[in-house]
Amino acid sequence: MEQATYWRLCGLSAALFLPYGLHLPYFPVWLAARGLTDFQIAATLATPLILRVLLMPVIAYVADRRGIAVTLAWCASTMAACYVCLGFLPGIPLVFAVSVVAITAQGSMPALSDALALAEIRRFQKIGLRGIQYGRIRVGASLSVLVMMLLSGPIVAVFPGRKIIFALALLGIVPVIASVRIARRMRKVRFHHGARSGLTEDPRALPLAILVIAAASLVQASHAEIYxxxxxxxxxxxxxxQTISLAWAIGVMSESVLLIFCGRYIRGVPQALAFLLLGGVGASLRWIAMSLAPDAKIVLGLQVLHALSFAATYLGSVSVLGWLAGPNHRARMQGWLSAASALSMALATIACGRLTHMFGAGAYLAMAGLAAVGTGLACAAIFMQGFRKLEMNSV
Structure with missing residues (x-):
């Protein structure tokens, strides 16, 4: 039962993230091919993030009440339908509007997938089974993105310019099939009327959760320029x-290695917080180096730091919140992280549109500043957890 659940969740994670491998590096290229300016591209990518700030708490509430897997299937279906429509819509306003809906739906799926996986992990842990590790489930997503990024060069050669969207539309079918299948099996992951906990299982842990959300959001927002x-x-x-595809692939490959080999070391909140801090430090160093406009060989080397700037930050923050969340707030806890990350990423992306126009690669220095602030908040979270532990031991 445990291993079957692991493979289902791993397969779902891989399916959901398949379109990301092409969307992340080449959706801005498609927007440019449709005639959008740098500022319009930044606005198209940032607006869904702002919209998700408003919608994600609502989506997460519905997921907690009605079923996480069912809500996930609706989001996947909406994304796929929008990709199909974008292939035939005329004019920049319509392209902007439907792109916003597609990216909003797509951006809602990781939080729901995380909530579903963490709920199952906690369920098995309560009966003494610890064979499922979140990091190994998330590897499915990373490997899926990696394969697609390696294939993105040949794919774009077949679907160049304005035809890129048709490749995304085909890839969008895979998450729909996977999420509908998992929804039919896992309807039971939903609201427990007998539970009475709040957002965090221990009310005293809420400030720590808020601090973790703020730290992770800033570090992840520092990726706005490169994204x-x-x-x-x-x-x-x-x-x-091929070089561009390899650069993106190296980042995802390094992320996968960290998730495969380091996820096992997270056995509680302290270890997860250490990963969050490590991610902030790695992000600061990465963006300082990128601000120097390095050549291709150095860029390929710097992409290895994605293991820290993204993967360590993501693994640490999601794990902390998974441990702290109340039983009826699994999706909402991840939803608040997603909403906060979306807001910070939106503001950073809008700023990058102007900063890139003015300073070129120098915009990465602003990203280093964001990561540094997030690192400081991660340090504060570690100190808060230490005081919280002392307080619990003294009771």
């Missing part, structure tokens, strides 16, 4: 399609 303009900047610098 929005990395491919465009590298292409302008003369990097070929």
């Amino acid at each position: 929005a303009f990395g491919t465009l900047q590298w292409a302008a610098a003369g990097f070929g399609h």
Whole structure:
């Protein structure tokens, strides 16, 4: 039973993230091919993040009450339908509007998938089974993105420019099939009327959860420059399609290695907080180096730091919140993290549109500043957890 659940969750994670491997590096390229300016591209990518701030708490509430897996299936279906529509819509306003809906639906899926996985992990832990590790489930997503990024160069050669959206539409079918199948099996992961806990199982842990959400959101927002303009900047610098694909793939590969080999070391909140701190430090160093506009070889080397800036931050924050969340607030806890991350990423992306126009690669220094603030908040969370532990021991 435990292993069967693991493989289902791992497969779901891989399916949900398959479109990301092409969307992340090449959706901005498709927007540019449709005639959008740098500022319009930044606005198209940032607006769904702002919208998700408003919608994610509502989506997460519905998921906790009505079923996480069912809500996930609806989000996947909406994303796929929007990709299909984008292939035929005329005019920038319609492209902008439908892109916003597609990215909003797509961006809601990871939090729901995390909540579903963590709920199952906690369920098995309560009966003494610890064979499922969140990091290993998340590896399915990373490997899926990695494979698609490695294939993105050849795919774009077949679907160049404005045809990229048709490749995304085909990939969007996979999450729909996977999420509908999992929804039919896992309807039971929903509201427990007998439980009475709040957002955190221990009310005294709420300030710690808020601090973790703030720290993780800032570190993740520091990726805004590379997500929005990395491919465009590298292409302008003369990097070929294969080099760009390899750069993105190295980042995901390093992320996968960390999840495979380091997830086992997170056995509680202290270890998860250490990963969050490590992620902030790695992000600060990464963006300082990127601000120097390095050549292709150095960029490929720096992409290894994605294991820290993204994966360590993500694994640490999601794990902390999974441990702290109340039984009826699994989706909402991850939803608040997703909403906060979306808000910070939206503001950072909008700022990057202007900063990139003015300073080019120098915009990465602002990203280093964001990561540094997040690192400081991670340190504060570690100190708070220490005081909380002392307080619990003294009772």
